[in-house]
Amino acid sequence: MPTALSDHLRRSWRGYAASAVALLLGLLPERPGVPDGRHLEAILARDFISVHTRNTPTTYYLGRQGPTGFEYELMRRFADYLGVSLTLDASHNIPEVIEAVRRDGDLGAAALPLDPTRQGVIFSRPILDLRPLLVYRRGLPPVKRLDDLDGLAIATLGGSGTDLVLRELQAEHPGLSWQESTDLEVAELLGRVEDGTLDAAVVFDHQFRLNRLFFPGVERGFELGEPLSMAWAFPAGRGLGLVEAANRFLDELREGGELDDLMARYFGHDDYLEYVGARTFINHVHQRLPTYAELFREAARNTRFDWKLLAALGYQESHWDPEATSPTGVRGLMMLTLPTAGELDVDDRLDPEQSIDGGARYLRSLKERLPESITGDDRLFMAMAAYNVGLGHLYDARDIAEMRGGDPDRWADVREALPLLQEREWHSKTRHGYARGGEPVIYVRNIRRYYEILAYVDRSQQQFHRLNARLPDEQESGVLELIPPIM
Structure with missing residues (x-):
């Protein structure tokens, strides 16, 4: 397994500590009409679990054989673990996933960073490490450290966790500035870097490795800040039964080696084709x-x-x-x-x-x-x-x-x-x-890898249609928000 995905156990203390804080913050007054501790029982009684997610290659999408994706595999197995069916809403961006979970959902699974400052949700134990990575357009001078970012047009996804890392770095480097959006996805950011709309982007390492073959004009730069943890989000104030069940499920999956197998399947095969090929x-x-x-x-x-x-x-x-x-x-x-x-x-x-x-x-x-x-x-x-x-x-x-x-x-x-x-x-x-x-x-x-790329390109043409149909000034002003330097 690549280091970025397999060493989460060696540094899991950070994620577990954050998870403990998140649990404490999540113990809010229970919702009217929903007795504490009855959330899991309600799911079992109605015989389905409602999950809010995103339609991305790393979370959930429709493949040749039907629904697939790393987190979809986890969701499906968790539903089986509970003995219930699975219903999905994949129409969200990251902030919308969190809001939907707070409002009426059972579970949010959308490459969510474990963020104990978020109100109204409880996070599961860490699932895998999220390593923020700076990538840049091929042909630019090498970008290997923070000082190399001066003057570059940089963007990231709002609410994904990479924005939090940039804000932490901005406290130490006040001149750091970037754009962020909650309406784009990783592939769209990388596409903008490759076509010259942006100079660089901050994504997570596993996302870049999954997408790098599709964007050969984008180079790996350097890792930023400290790794975060990916986790599931649950509504606060409805008891801990579902959270505890999810934690047991994830522990069993990890101990049995299935979690590593899934990570290898979805994120560990970017060397099937050498980069030049x-x-x-x-x-x-x-x-x-x-x-x-x-x-x-x-x-x-x-x-x-x-x-x-x-x-x-x-x-x-x-x-x-x-x-x-x-x-x-x-x-x-x-x-x-x-x-x-x-x-x-x-x-x-x-x-x-x-x-x-x-x-x-x-x-x-x-x-x-x-x-x-x-x-x-x-x-x-x-x-x-x-x-x-x-x-x-x-x-x-x-x-x-x-x-x-x-x-x-x-x-x-x-x-x-x-x-x-x-x-x-x-x-x-x-x-x-x-x-x-x-x-x-x-x-x-x-052939399987070529097919994956062709299927991705085919999906991307539809995915980008809405954004490409906008005028250039509408794209920039309506999709990306500028985060200015600290004056």
Whole structure:
């Protein structure tokens, strides 16, 4: 695990102390008609918990398989822990989440900083560390310390916790000035840094690592101040039963290793693509993909795939170069072999339309030929691996997974077995023998990452539409508030 996410236990005393203060501050008079200690009982009686959150990549969003996100996973598991269903309101910014929790919500889960000065809410124990990070536009002189911020246009998100850190620093450096907004999100800040509207932004380290591949024009600067703690917020004055249940749930999740697993899943994989490769990919998204996007969409309609998945596969094969040719004679945008092209009635592998249509149909046929016992994403990932290494070698890897006590229907186990096809000890026991089994593992991993970026770009185009529709002066005056230096 990256240090920024795994060492919260070593410094948790700070967060726990703040949590204790927050509990004391939260013991306000109970609400009329809501007896103290009855909040949890009321949730259990109505059989659902109401959670207020935000629609962001680090909290909650709709993915290919439905709702997902780090805090969504925690919310869903907590609801299961209580034995109730989950209802979400993701229409908020951070201040609105807190207000909604104070007013009528059960729980706020929206990358909230544990802030004991907030009135009317009680915070859970810390969930993970929030490390404030200064990032800046590529091409500017290196920004490595506070003195380098002089004259730069800086912005951050109001209410996120990074604004608190900046205010603490301003007490020591009165000339520090910045803009802040509660109407933007991290991706929008980074987009403004990259396009030159801003010079720099202050976000949290895990947010930057999650987004850095999408904004190759933004550089890491330096960490600011002391880490904060992310926590859940509960309404004060309604007893501690729900808070205590949440704390037990989080403790069990941490002790069982599931919390670390979730953090690794959502925040620990920004090295899947090396940085230069990510920059090249983003450039190709803008320069090459528009020429072929409609062909991918048409092929997707005919084969019932997500067009972005087909585009990701095409990029992995050829970097969207319709004349690509490998030393082994594989050709075209989807890099079809001559025999495969013949089976698919593709007579010109260098024709983008034929290649994309043929590649999509080939992936569909591979997926349909897999055993019915392989389901869901496991089936898709194995079909993609077979596109690279062939069905025969994939079946061999499934046999090896079973020999090793794994489940041949789970991609996680087959993924571990594929590289063993390069070792005589194992490939000698298979039907099809040696294969460069490490390649399909990287192949599938890269396609998944390319797909994530394309899905993000697709979401972002809709997300930015409202702001981009404003006039420039309306954007700046209506969205970002200037925090002046201390005179």
